Amino acid sequence: MAHRFFKYCIGLAGIVALSSFFVPEQAIASQLFPEVVLSSEEEAGDALKNDVVCLDISQGDIYISSEGYSREDDGTLTAFEGVYRISGNSREDYGIYILDGIHTVILDDLTIDQRTLRQCCPMIVGEDCDLTLYLHGDNVLFAGAGYSGLVVRDGASVDIQGFGLGSIALMAYPENTGEGLVGTSAIDVEEDACIQYPETIGDEDEIDIYTGDNRLSPERACTYNEEPYLQITYSVSHRCTVLSPEADCTHSQYCLECGREVRGKTPHIIGSAATCTEGATCSVCGETVGDALGHRGVWKLDQVSGNGRYRREVMICTVCHETLYRTVDTGENK
Ligand SMILES: [Zn+2]
Ligand SMILES: [Zn+2]
Ligand SMILES: [Zn+2]
Structure with missing residues (x-):
């Protein structure tokens, strides 16, 4: 668990910002421009930026900083500047922590359900971070006692976008600590932080927002005034046009806007042919493909x-x- 986050006080003041909606121009613009495939020259110079990394929450905490990511607090950093695609299912206290920088994160059928736990939060966006959050499939962020489903720290900005069909359900778990009631709103937006999601972006596109009490054990909840449950559902047309480098036998090709896998890995390309004692090798990745042929002749x-x-x-x-x-x-x- 990220202890470094809990030294921040729990802000309840910024919830007001939830009511600000806007229209995502990017979603509309992407449908007007032709397909862009990043060239291999761009790939060489900008490999870290034009990539998608897939992380599974069931393997532990995810820390994202401007330099890359790690799976432990102050753990080994993997240098990365591209798009994060986070999926998996966890009922542990594992969370997603955006430490600093500007990031694009895709939640892809992600479930973090901490309702049986205390003092933990599925996702915290650190001070002054700028996060664009894309939704794929159905995502769940249910907090442990005393927290919101999503915390947006002082000065941070979160923009929730949907491409295709996507939803997110966020739930807080209000708890009365000695210092008062905490974890009262689905999203905790601290002072000078902001969160945005579109109300509607066109005739064919639908955005549904539900709020209300949908707690697992309402009898354990204290009295509160805020909305502890929020669900945002998108049904938005989207064409994948900004793509990562072409797929080969080592990696798939992704849409860099919504994170969808556009083309899966291709078969290996036979470089050197199989011999009596060794299988053929792939000219791209060098992997051995198939078995050796065996010697031939008459005993x-x-x-x-x-x-x-x-x-x-x-x-x-x-x-x-x-x-x-x-x-x-x-x-x-x-
Ligand atoms: Zn896409
Ligand atoms: Zn290969
Ligand atoms: Zn031979």
């Missing part, structure tokens, strides 16, 4: 021993010309 009698019981045979491979021997036990003495 001929070379020598007899053990009173005629053992036959040593010899073969010269017609392909590689290697000389091979084998001993055959005929099982009978002559």
